[in-house]
Amino acid sequence: MPIDWFPLWLSLRVAALSTLIAIALGLFLAYWLAYRTFRGKELLDALVSLPLVLPPTVLGYYLLVLLGRTSPFGKLYEALTGSPLVFTWQAAVIAALFHSLPLLVKSTRAALESVEPDYARAARSLGASEWRIFHRITLPLVRRSILAAAAIAFARSLGDFGVTIMIAGNIPGRTQTIAVAIYDAVEAGNGDIARTMVLVISAVALLILWAANRLSPNQV
């Protein structure tokens, strides 16, 4: 029986897209958490980190309530695009995003906070705007840390099962990611398919973690 590789490609695509969004969103949140002082700052950090400790099904349930067809956001999405958000591959991207965002926020915040504050102060005294300081000094100094974190976030997105199945479902050829496909194959008694997919996804994950280690800043 030939193996359908669609779930692997879907997973890679979903993980890539969610990682890109997570980098941007994570950078934004981490910048606020690292440099601004505001009430409820640590609460926001805890809230962002919640997916790390919650069971994926719980996170999936929340997202289902927030994005479902009867929720305000779900209605808005449906009105704009003409189709519901839940149980599409876009929903799988959102699932992967919430699954991997905490990693990026945590590592990026730590990286930003480890940058010597005198660099920014020196740049300010030289007349540089905050934006110029960010993209000319801070960002280049934390680039490697963010890339390493992004690689791990990508690998984690690739492996998401619980959140995906809750809000994207298990529609073969449309929303079935590799983690779900493996579960399906085992359930259906297709041991060969399951084994091949397990080996492939393990190899991909190993490759990514190795790359992340190579990227991390203390590896010069």
Added chain:
Amino acid sequence: MILARLKKRFPAGLNSAEFLLDVEIKTSGMVTVLFGPSGAGKTLTLDAIAGFVRPDEGRIMLDDDILFDAATGVHLLPQARRCGYVFQNYALFPHMTLRENLEFASEFRPKLERHRKVNEVLEMFRLTGLSGRKPKELSGGQKQRCSIARALLAEPRVLLLDEPAQGLDPMLRSELYDVLRNVRAAFDTPILIVTHDLEECFALGDRMFILTDGKIVQQGTPTEIFDRPASLDVACRLGIYNTVQAEVLTLDPSRNTSTLRLESCELQGPYLPGKFKGDRVWLCVRPEEIRAFPRASKPGFNQLPAQFERATPRPGAMRLHFQGQLLADVPRQEFEANKHIKDWILEFPSTTLRVL
């Protein structure tokens, strides 16, 4: 002209007592030094001028421009203040080469002019051959020159230096002083230096402020302050180690003289305004101002007999410790010839006798 009148209160923390910074600095000197022990609030004052710290009260002005004014709520961003700041750790951007660091400070100029200006400064600070290096490939002295050059490229209205001689060996120190003297000659930028090193005050300062525990305790030219320390505390901080109590015997304003009794000896000094006969006063004399020699005859004018206790070597001289905690410096050979002698004579200077 730099004016900084500022107050900032830090409430007591877990392992710190309450700290109140309350200073007023007004100077039009080219090089002004802020001298004081660590923890006195020197760097805090510098940070307030640069705009990194917002004072609770006061006003900061550069010439006619207000950088900060608590009463009207003016608090310019550091970007708008044009204060060149040379950090203790130099704060060179580590991912940029030396040239890129300098260009970063020069980006407001058109490209060609920027290139020319950066080259000019590289030349002036003897960094031309190093322009392609990253900060971690530079020595401490080179990093410091680059940091000063970078600050100057932004055309600051004042150059602020935080402990520039800290951690430099004596050779690099004198090199730094040369660099700053060149800066002073080539740029029309007033310089404000924070230091706890006396040598720096004298090497560079036109004007000096002494800061202890958040307050200015004395100001003047370095020579003025050294000749007339305002208090015993200042005298000790300036390294005028011989502080002994004496009694005023006579005062003669018409001849500008006075006599003081120190133990069995009578000293003659200048007239002491504001003192009365019988007052107990503190005499402050630096060890190198006292002439010490073995006792051969009865002590004469301004001479005090003293018992030798021990000697400690100093660069270029021996410091002799006498009974009553008096110190005097004598040339090494002179001491070697008389080191077994116990009875000495200490001769006090009459013109430079400092009385508090």
